[in-house]
Amino acid sequence: MSRIVIVSNRTPGREPAAGGLAVALRKVLDEREGFWFGWSGKLSEDPAREARFENIDGLDIAQIDLTRDDYHAYYSGFSNSILWPSFHLRLDLANIESHWYEGYRRVNQQFAKALMAVLRPDDVVWVHDYHLIPLATELRNLGARNRIGFYLHIPFPTTDALYAIPHHGELMHDLSRYDLIGMQAQRDVAAFTEFAEHQAPSTFGAHTQPVDFSRTEIEVFPIGSEPDAFARMSTSPAATKMVKRMERVLGNQRLVLGVDRLDYSKGLPQRVEAYEKLLANNARLRRGVHFLQVAPPSRDTIKQYQETSDALDAMCGRVMGRFAEPDWQPLTYVKRAYGQPSLAGLYRLSRAALVTPLRDGMNLVAHEFVGAQNPDDPGVLVLSRFAGAAEIFPDALLVNPFDTDETAEALRMALDMPLNERRQRWTALMEAARHHNVNDWALRFLDRLAPGATATSSSRDI
Ligand code: G6P
Numbered sequence: 316m317s318r319i320v321i322v323s324n325r326t327p328g329r330e331p332a333a334g335g336l337a338v339a340l341r342k343v344l345d346e347r348e349g350f351w352f353g354w355s356g357k358l359s360e361d362p363a364r365e366a367r368f369e370n371i372d373g374l375d376i377a378q379i380d381l382t383r384d385d386y387h388a389y390y391s392g393f394s395n396s397i398l399w400p401s402f403h404l405r406l407d408l409a410n411i412e413s414h415w416y417e418g419y420r421r422v423n424q425q426f427a428k429a430l431m432a433v434l435r436p437d438d439v440v441w442v443h444d445y446h447l448i449p450l451a452t453e454l455r456n457l458g459a460r461n462r463i464g465f466y467l468h469i470p471f472p473t474t475d476a477l478y479a480i481p482h483h484g485e486l487m488h489d490l491s492r493y494d495l496i497g498m499q500a501q502r503d504v505a506a507f508t509e510f511a512e513h514q515a516p517s518t519f520g521a522h523t524q525p526v527d528f529s530r531t532e533i534e535v536f537p538i539g540s541e542p543d544a545f546a547r548m549s550t551s552p553a554a555t556k557m558v559k560r561m562e563r564v565l566g567n568q569r570l571v572l573g574v575d576r577l578d579y580s581k582g583l584p585q586r587v588e589a590y591e592k593l594l595a596n597n598a599r600l601r602r603g604v605h606f607l608q609v610a611p612p613s614r615d616t617i618k619q620y621q622e623t624s625d626a627l628d629a630m631c632g633r634v635m636g637r638f639a640e641p642d643w644q645p646l647t648y649v650k651r652a653y654g655q656p657s658l659a660g661l662y663r664l665s666r667a668a669l670v671t672p673l674r675d676g677m678n679l680v681a682h683e684f685v686g687a688q689n690p691d692d693p694g695v696l697v698l699s700r701f702a703g704a705a706e707i708f709p710d711a712l713l714v715n716p717f718d719t720d721e722t723a724e725a726l727r728m729a730l731d732m733p734l735n736e737r738r739q740r741w742t743a744l745m746e747a748a749r750h751h752n753v754n755d756w757a758l759r760f761l762d763r764l765a766p767g768a769t770a771t772s773s774s775r776d777i
Pocket of ligand 1 (some may be wrong): 325444468469613614
């Protein structure tokens, strides 16, 4: 069987907390030969160009270092100040400094060179996310004829937003060098197909050839979590410890929970405004409800992230000033990360979760919240229509996160929802979360990418 090579910007050793993706891909690498390749997280003025192999907790990881300038242009610059906002349809927050493209390209070339030196001809390569769109081109320029797949964890943009990205023609040409492209949701494949069918023929990559996706297969592979592992974790000693701490503070108040990286795509100020409206419109709920927002800081050297953090501070302060009393606080807001067991405990304890991003690839908090519920007394998921998860979870209370009145009303419904309806909805959600678990997701993608795999009726050859 061919080896599997996973490539991503962040390698598992550098994850703030072991996420579902890392756990699932680690399982794949436990059963198949292979390794994980990526950036070490280290900056050096004169980095070695060869990958360093390390075995971290039984996983083979190959890493390279980057220079500070390359890191800045590739990660903070092109990836997170141009691609991330554009793909999330936030052109107002994009910082179009087209020179960052050179650093982005250069780092992808460095990845390709270091990887090529250790790649075998029959290895299957699986590249993850927007940091590494050019990797297949760069590998192929060095002679790689391997099967190479790409998975986009974030939404695919509309054609207009794509056109705002410098060098979008080259990037689309880069995507056409993959054998298989996986996306989170139907909506993403629809946006991609619109581009591939109508715009690609008149879009030119670096080589004055029109972009041609005829050799690339594109398919929806919605990522998931391990819901049953979350169920077990939610009653583990670490989870129970967190639950006991919270129960002491909460007393009779019902908990409403939000858990998100502190990112403008997550709609945090709008969410706090919706909570404010809930309290304003339903005086009976005051003192009986408490909103906890967990928001670990993210990419905080980028100005737009600092501004989001400030906006959230201001919103939370406003709600505190308006509704808090000497002996009651409407909300708690923590800017730090918690381990998965603590989060699982919080998910289980909460009566409702607010998962209301303005736009999101999938959103795994939704999946993990569902997994962690107590089947006898489950909480309610209030979910943005603009998260990929909305395609998986039609039994959540779906909201338009830009409409804070609608979100406030959905939260009121969640808090007033009778037990039998909560159970019915949760049963359907849990079934969907199990059906879309992350282990099957990884195996399905790799199955389609395997040499000799043939197209299914749901896949799309363009
Ligand atoms: C999103 C992206 C991932 C990224 C993660 C954390 O989920 O799709 O590729 O790793 O955010 O962001 P960071 O910039 O800290 O890696």
